[in-house]
Amino acid sequence: MELIALYIEDYNGVLDSFIKLSSKFSIKYDHKSLTIREGIDRDIYYDDIPSTLLIGQNGTGKTTILTFIEDFHYENENTGFMVWHSNNKIYVTCKGIQPSHISSHYSTKIIYNAVDFFTENDIFTIKSNNTVDFNSYLFGSRKGTAKNFIDISLSNTGRGKSNKKQEIAKIAKFINAGRSLPDTINQDKISILARLSLSGAERTKAILKDSDFRNKYGDMLISLFNHYYEKYNNTPTPYGYPSKEY
Numbered sequence: 180m181e182l183i184a185l186y187i188e189d190y191n192g193v194l195d196s197f198i199k200l201s202s203k204f205s206i207k208y209d210h211k212s213l214t215i216r217e218g219i220d221r222d223i224y225y226d227d228i229p230s231t232l233l234i235g236q237n238g239t240g241k242t243t244i245l246t247f248i249e250d251f252h253y254e255n256e257n258t259g260f261m262v263w264h265s266n267n268k269i270y271v272t273c274k275g276i277q278p279s280h281i282s283s284h285y286s287t288k289i290i291y292n293a294v295d296f297f298t299e300n301d302i303f304t305i306k307s308n309n310t311v312d313f314n315s316y317l318f319g320s321r322k323g324t325a326k327n328f329i330d331i332s333l334s335n336t337g338r339g340k341s342n343k344k345q346e347i348a349k350i351a352k353f354i355n356a357g358r359s360l361p362d363t364i365n366q367d368k369i370s371i372l373a374r375l376s377l378s379g380a381e382r383t384k385a386i387l388k389d390s391d392f393r394n395k396y397g398d399m400l401i402s403l404f405n406h407y408y409e410k411y412n413n414t415p416t417p418y419g420y421p422s423k424e425y
Contacts, residue, residue, distance in 0.1 A: 180270075180302055182248070183215075184208075184262040188276050190250075191243045191257075198244060206262065213278035215262070215269055215285065249306060251293045252325035261293075265300070272296055297327040305329045 183201035186208055187193045197208040205216040233241045250257050251272060258275030269285045271278065272293040281287050290296045297303075304327065 180263055180265040180300055182261060183264050185244070185248065186259050186261075186276075187244070187247055188258040190247050190259060191240075193240045193243050193247070196240075201264075204264070208278065211279040213262070213271070213281045213283075215281070215283040215287075217284070245306070249304060249328065252297065252304060252328040254294075263302075270296070294325065294327075301327075303327050303329060 181201060183204050184197065184199050184206045187196045187198075189195075199206050201218075203218045205214075205218050207214045233244060235241050247257060247259065248261070251261060251274065260271050260273040260277055263270040263272065264285070267285055269281075269283055269287040270290055271281070271287065272290040274293065277289055306329070
């Protein structure tokens with residue numbers, strides 16, 4: 180079972196957005212009509228490795244898309260649908276909205292209860308986030324975890340009731356003290372250790388500006404770049420992607 184597309188009608192500020200998640204299909208959603216065709220010139224780099232990379236600046240909705248998928252495991256008011264492919268069949272799991280018309284060479288089926296569909300077809304969503312959301316860590320809104328949803332994010336570490344109570348008690352004590360931050364820190368002997376490090380892009384710039392590094396590895400890096408760029412140019416452009424001509 181492969182998730183090949185999703186449509187968000189209204190969720191956390193994302194409105195009327197159709198996102199394609201597979202290079203194997205040509206998929207369109209226009210005027211509530213869903214069209215699905217098998218793709219042409221499949222990307223050979225991703226044969227047998229179904230994966231999708233979401234790229235965008237902060238605040239463009241990348242996390243919202245992933246949370247939208249997660250929320251299909253729960254009963255809430257988000258509206259949209261997800262398109263699945265398995266054994267030459269198309270399944271559309273819907274919440275609050277569905278395509279008015281579906282055009283496809285495959286047999287299609289509308290699913291209104293996504294939770295049961297996930298259970299019956301052994302569809303699991305595994306979430307891994309290497310950042311900690313302070314609000315969800317202390318005041319998570321989930322009453323329970325869905326059967327087919329597994330969260331191994333750092334925010335889930337130490338989220339037992341006793342740990343939460345201790346953390347909340349510390350915060351409440353600090354707030355109720357009513358003193359300025361320096362006085363509170365001095366009296367309670369709180370030590371703060373901070374470490375600032377370069378981001379990936381900044382670190383890369385710093386390395387490339389190093390003259391010793393350029394003298395030692397510059398020719399090799401240029402040779403590698405030319406080698407892989409030539410391979411890239413000789414690879415057919417996958418269907419649905421912009422032309423490589425510049």
